[in-house]
Amino acid sequence: MDIHEPLPLLGGLTPERFMRRHWQKKPLLVRGAIPGFAPLLDRAGLFALAGREEVESRLVQHGAKGWTLRHGPFARRALPPLSRRAWSLLVQGVDLHHDAVHALLQSFRFVPDARLDDVMISYASDGGGVGPHFDSYDVFLLQAHGRRRWRIGRQRDLRLQEDVPLRILADFAPEQEYVLEPGDMLYLPPRYAHDGVALGECMTYSIGFRAPADGGIARELLQRLADTAEDGLGAALYRDPGQLATAEPARVPGAMAAFAGRALRRLLDDPAALDCALGEILSEPKPQVWFGEGGDLPDGAGVALDRRSRMLYDAGRIYLNGESWCAAGRDARLMQRLADARRLSAREVAAASAAARALLAQWCEDGWLQAQP
Incomplete structure (x- = not known):
C-alpha cells in the first residue's frame, strides 16, 4: 500500500495524513468510503456463523425489562423473530471465517498488523443497538446495509450504569449526530463515546484494533520469558557460605x-529475549482459532498466508502464529515480503534458499500457508 496515495476509504486523505491528523486524536466521517458497498455476508450467512462453536457471538436486547445479554452459539430458532424491535446480534472475528471480509480488513493495513484485530458484524432490527458506550480501542464503523443513527461525543463522565450486563454510560452527553447509509464510514478514537441505533433492519461492520494494557502485556511477557528462563540463565544455584546462625529463622535472607x-x-535486561517474547505474543492467533491439516507445496507454486495466520517481523526474527525464527540476509527479506504482502509469487518461492523453501513447505503442511498457482 502506498501510504502517500489518497484513499476514497479515508475521504481522500492519504494514510499518512489520516494517521497524523485523526488516529487517536479526533473522529472522521467519510461519506461513500466504499461507493456501492453491499454486505459481504448475507443475513442467513451471518446467523449461520453465530451458530458455530468456534465463533464468538452475542445477542443484545432492550425492552420493557431493560437490557439483556446472551452469549452464543445460537441456533436459528434461539434468535428473536425479525419483526421484533430493538435486538442486535454481534458476531466477532468474521474475517477469520470469510474470504471477502478478510480482504476488507486488508484495506486497513496502513496501521501496523500488530494493532489490527478483527471485523465484527452487527445485525440489528429496527431500534437495535448496544446503548451509549465507549471503547478502549480505535474503531472504524462501516455501514453495510440499511441505516444507523450515530450520536457521538467527547465524554468526560465515564461512570457506567449499575446492574446492567453491558458497559452503558450513566450520563451520555452527545455532541454530534450522523445517519450512516451503506458505504459510509465513521472513525472513532479510543474513549470517544458513541451510541448507534438501527433505523430499520441494518448491518454495521466494526473494524477494531488491539490495544493491550501495560499490566496485561507485562504479565504475558513475564510468563513467556519464564518458560525459557533456565535456557537463558542456566541453572546456577543460590549459595550462602557466609550465612551466620540466626535467631530469626522466619526472616527472608537479604x-x-x-x-x-x-x-x-538479567532476564529482563536481554533485549533480544524481550523482542522475541513480544513478537511471539503479538503473532499468537486468538484462542478459538485452529488450523486443520494442510497440504503440500508443489514445485512451481507460490504461497499465500491463510486468513487466520498472523505474521510479523522485526530486525532479527520472523514470527508466525506464536512461533519465531531467526532470519538474516536474502531469506529474511523474503519472509518480510511474505509478512507484508501476505503472499509470495512462484518466482519468489523458487528463488528462496533450500532452508527457506523447506520452512515454507512445513507451513503449508501445518495449514498456515496455502499453495497458489
Whole structure:
C-alpha cells in the first residue's frame, strides 16, 4: 500500500495524513468510503456463523425489562423473530471465517498488523443497538446495509450504569449526530463515546484494533520469558557460605532476595529475549482459532498466508502464529515480503534458499500457508 496515495476509504486523505491528523486524536466521517458497498455476508450467512462453536457471538436486547445479554452459539430458532424491535446480534472475528471480509480488513493495513484485530458484524432490527458506550480501542464503523443513527461525543463522565450486563454510560452527553447509509464510514478514537441505533433492519461492520494494557502485556511477557528462563540463565544455584546462625529463622535472607533480583534483571535486561517474547505474543492467533491439516507445496507454486495466520517481523526474527525464527540476509527479506504482502509469487518461492523453501513447505503442511498457482 502506498501510504502517500489518497484513499476514497479515508475521504481522500492519504494514510499518512489520516494517521497524523485523526488516529487517536479526533473522529472522521467519510461519506461513500466504499461507493456501492453491499454486505459481504448475507443475513442467513451471518446467523449461520453465530451458530458455530468456534465463533464468538452475542445477542443484545432492550425492552420493557431493560437490557439483556446472551452469549452464543445460537441456533436459528434461539434468535428473536425479525419483526421484533430493538435486538442486535454481534458476531466477532468474521474475517477469520470469510474470504471477502478478510480482504476488507486488508484495506486497513496502513496501521501496523500488530494493532489490527478483527471485523465484527452487527445485525440489528429496527431500534437495535448496544446503548451509549465507549471503547478502549480505535474503531472504524462501516455501514453495510440499511441505516444507523450515530450520536457521538467527547465524554468526560465515564461512570457506567449499575446492574446492567453491558458497559452503558450513566450520563451520555452527545455532541454530534450522523445517519450512516451503506458505504459510509465513521472513525472513532479510543474513549470517544458513541451510541448507534438501527433505523430499520441494518448491518454495521466494526473494524477494531488491539490495544493491550501495560499490566496485561507485562504479565504475558513475564510468563513467556519464564518458560525459557533456565535456557537463558542456566541453572546456577543460590549459595550462602557466609550465612551466620540466626535467631530469626522466619526472616527472608537479604542475600536470597538480592539473588532473585539479579536473576530477574538479567532476564529482563536481554533485549533480544524481550523482542522475541513480544513478537511471539503479538503473532499468537486468538484462542478459538485452529488450523486443520494442510497440504503440500508443489514445485512451481507460490504461497499465500491463510486468513487466520498472523505474521510479523522485526530486525532479527520472523514470527508466525506464536512461533519465531531467526532470519538474516536474502531469506529474511523474503519472509518480510511474505509478512507484508501476505503472499509470495512462484518466482519468489523458487528463488528462496533450500532452508527457506523447506520452512515454507512445513507451513503449508501445518495449514498456515496455502499453495497458489
